[in-house]
Amino acid sequence: MIEKLKVLYDNNRNIIRIIRYTFLSFVLLILTWFFDYKNTVLKLNLPNIMLLSPEVTSSFLSNLTGTFLTVSTFTFTTILTVLNKYSDSFTPRIVQDFIDKPNVLSLFGVFIGGFFYTVLSLFMIQNIDSDLPLISGTIGIFYAVAAMISFILFVKRVLKDIKVGNVIENLYTNAANLIEKESERRRLAERFSVDKWEASYKIYANKSGYLYTINAGQMLKIVDDSKYEIIINKRIGDYVLDNMYIGDLNISEELDKDQEEKILKKISNNIIINVRKNDTRDYHHEITNIVEIALRALSPGINDPNTASEAINKIGILLGKLFSSKNFYQVLEEDESSKIIYNNYSAKEELSLSYNQILHYGKDDPEVAKAILSSIFMIYYVSDQSVHEEIEKFFIYCYEECKNAMTSDAYIDQLDQIYKNFDEKRDDSMDKDAEEKKDDKEILDLKSIAIKTIKRQD
Numbered sequence: 001m002i003e004k005l006k007v008l009y010d011n012n013r014n015i016i017r018i019i020r021y022t023f024l025s026f027v028l029l030i031l032t033w034f035f036d037y038k039n040t041v042l043k044l045n046l047p048n049i050m051l052l053s054p055e056v057t058s059s060f061l062s063n064l065t066g067t068f069l070t071v072s073t074f075t076f077t078t079i080l081t082v083l084n085k086y087s088d089s090f091t092p093r094i095v096q097d098f099i100d101k102p103n104v105l106s107l108f109g110v111f112i113g114g115f116f117y118t119v120l121s122l123f124m125i126q127n128i129d130s131d132l133p134l135i136s137g138t139i140g141i142f143y144a145v146a147a148m149i150s151f152i153l154f155v156k157r158v159l160k161d162i163k164v165g166n167v168i169e170n171l172y173t174n175a176a177n178l179i180e181k182e183s184e185r186r187r188l189a190e191r192f193s194v195d196k197w198e199a200s201y202k203i204y205a206n207k208s209g210y211l212y213t214i215n216a217g218q219m220l221k222i223v224d225d226s227k228y229e230i231i232i233n234k235r236i237g238d239y240v241l242d243n244m245y246i247g248d249l250n251i252s253e254e255l256d257k258d259q260e261e262k263i264l265k266k267i268s269n270n271i272i273i274n275v276r277k278n279d280t281r282d283y284h285h286e287i288t289n290i291v292e293i294a295l296r297a298l299s300p301g302i303n304d305p306n307t308a309s310e311a312i313n314k315i316g317i318l319l320g321k322l323f324s325s326k327n328f329y330q331v332l333e334e335d336e337s338s339k340i341i342y343n344n345y346s347a348k349e350e351l352s353l354s355y356n357q358i359l360h361y362g363k364d365d366p367e368v369a370k371a372i373l374s375s376i377f378m379i380y381y382v383s384d385q386s387v388h389e390e391i392e393k394f395f396i397y398c399y400e401e402c403k404n405a406m407t408s409d410a411y412i413d414q415l416d417q418i419y420k421n422f423d424e425k426r427d428d429s430m431d432k433d434a435e436e437k438k439d440d441k442e443i444l445d446l447k448s449i450a451i452k453t454i455k456r457q458d
Contacts, residue, residue: 021109057137175286212274216332309371316375323383369402
């Protein structure tokens, strides 16, 4: 239930951010009604500076009404202008990222809420005693000050996020935070040491849409007195159809027909499928945004290879962090008898999804080609040894593609130098692995000799 409420909020978060300030204006109206009409005696305890005459209050609220209406229109026009700039310069996907920033749509809500407050306050004070001081105008002043502060923060946000470097950095920061959590869960993930499960059942989607999230906590204890694991093979962000295979239930005992239907239905209901992708908790969504910025920078209309190189370097850093663990699955939830396992993209899939499009459009640009190879070299340098073979294959593939696309020997020499550095690093890594294996073998031999010696003494 909680996950479904989160999905409902995510689907309507933009309108909710606007409505909450309208709700705040009604709360302020209730407060003014309480002081100005219901319990006027309470105003005697307030400082005189907090109270205004009905004439001053009416004049001030009238001016604020027109101001809030005008600035609301101006704010909406400004937001649309920035969105057009984002769409033209970066990618349409980044538009949503800007809208979700603090002080963007919330500013629009601030001025709409202020308009409602001032208009309804004017309506409430029209028949009030002219000798009675009011607090509604004072609250309007404070609201106007808060609105101006919100506008200043909005301008600061626009000036900051209009720069492509800041846009890439924001995406990188969001992705890095998600990947750090993902990597930690992968490092801690361990499967059950079961040679063979008694039974295995396929899990199917209960509707069509994007795989949004997995309510793993509700999947625990769905089977009593049995050891089991639920494996989700479809990835978050994948589009699935109704009754499409998405995972498996491996269990230590057979289920009868009624149990099977009931349990599989419960599992399917806790795999949340939505009409839109998860753009807040999926690191792959952020990487895709960075890839699209690089592709837009490589387009003939923009032709900005330096921006593309910056985006490619960020992708390399992110994938290096992601490949720091040998596991490509994570245990979402577990107890002594059950595990909920999510299989993510393999190293080969991550590399292909992140680099193939960039390689296709940028391999003939010397700077972009160097950035691609250097980025993959960076991944190899910091990643776990278990993925070195896949990274090596992909590096050689990219090197050959870029080298064949070059038209100058000088550019080819630069790529050859990167390949040489990669080859030396690979050799060092292989020597280190061989040395570690040799040490492990010597330790095993010593243990074997010690065991034989003890047996002879016995």
